[in-house]
Amino acid sequence: MFELLDLKQGSSYAGDIDQLILMITIITGVWFLLTAGMFFWLLFRFRAKKDESGQYVTGDEPQLKRWVTWPHMLILLCDIAVIVMAVNVWYTVKQDLPEADATIRIIAQQWAWTFVHPGPDGELDTPDDIRTVDRLYLQEGITYHYKLSSVDVLHDFSVPIFRLKQDAVPGREITGWFKPTVQGEYGIQCAEMCGIGHGIMGARLILQSASDHEFWIQSNSPTPVAQVTGQ
Ligand SMILES: [Cu+2]
Incomplete structure (x- = not known):
């Protein structure tokens, strides 16, 4: 149906x-x-x-x-x-919070989404993190934890294809999870009235295969792997 x-x-x-x-x-x-x-x-x-x-x-x-x-x-x-x-x-x-294969950070603000992806080292909050605005790149088939915060007012991270909605509350970091199961490009939207630009607070979700995602990480990391690992 x-x-x-x-x-x-x-x-x-x-x-x-x-x-x-x-x-x-x-x-x-x-x-x-x-x-x-x-x-x-x-x-x-x-x-x-x-x-x-x-x-x-x-x-x-x-x-x-x-x-x-x-x-x-x-x-x-x-x-x-x-x-x-x-x-x-x-x-x-x-x-429930199943064990994560990767963790991302989602930061909401009037009126854009900032996404922080782990870089080649696979760890968040390290110098090789990849930051993007209004474009979230994920790999299908693995479990993600997200850490959601807001820098100003209430927002709501809504991903219709995941059937996920989660409020972003100023002053709080909210942890949740999802496991993408398909590849493709889909919509993300803010689902909480957050000011005059609320209606344009959308973003794109790009769900990639493991190899495409690995390629994306390697070609977008701000820090070459050698510097991070000291090799
Ligand atoms: Cu909003």
Whole structure:
């Protein structure tokens, strides 16, 4: 279904989030059809007729109360099912932190994204780090940790293909993770109103194969490997 809509899933947990949203849509959709159907059936069944006056119903009678109590119980059961599924997915995406193969830094500001990629040494916060603006280069198939911060106001790092959204809060460094699963070029956007330039605060995500990414790192590192390793 998601393939038909061309909603490409680009991270290891994108499918879980889509499943959850689909389940919620189905559950609420079924209840919507049931209640709307019942409503119109009652309108038709008890429509005004000649020589018949309306009946006043308080709803206190047990045989009438059932029509409220039973659907109420069933909806509570659906609520519990949705909560269990949602907490499960939330734990995977936001609470759990699988071991990282690489770590990047994401810095939000009005109105651009700065990305800091580890250089040839694979370590962040070393002289060979590669800084880019509005272009994030990642390798598919490996697990990343990101360290997200903001230098001014609230922003939100949103990557639709990952189904990821994370607020950037001034004064805090927020650590999260993702594992890209496809190659290609995709959109990144700011998903928190952050001032007059909010609408243009987009960036590009370039997901590369291992060899392409290695080539990108080697050709963009500000410091030659020899200087860093002392060889
Ligand atoms: Cu913003």
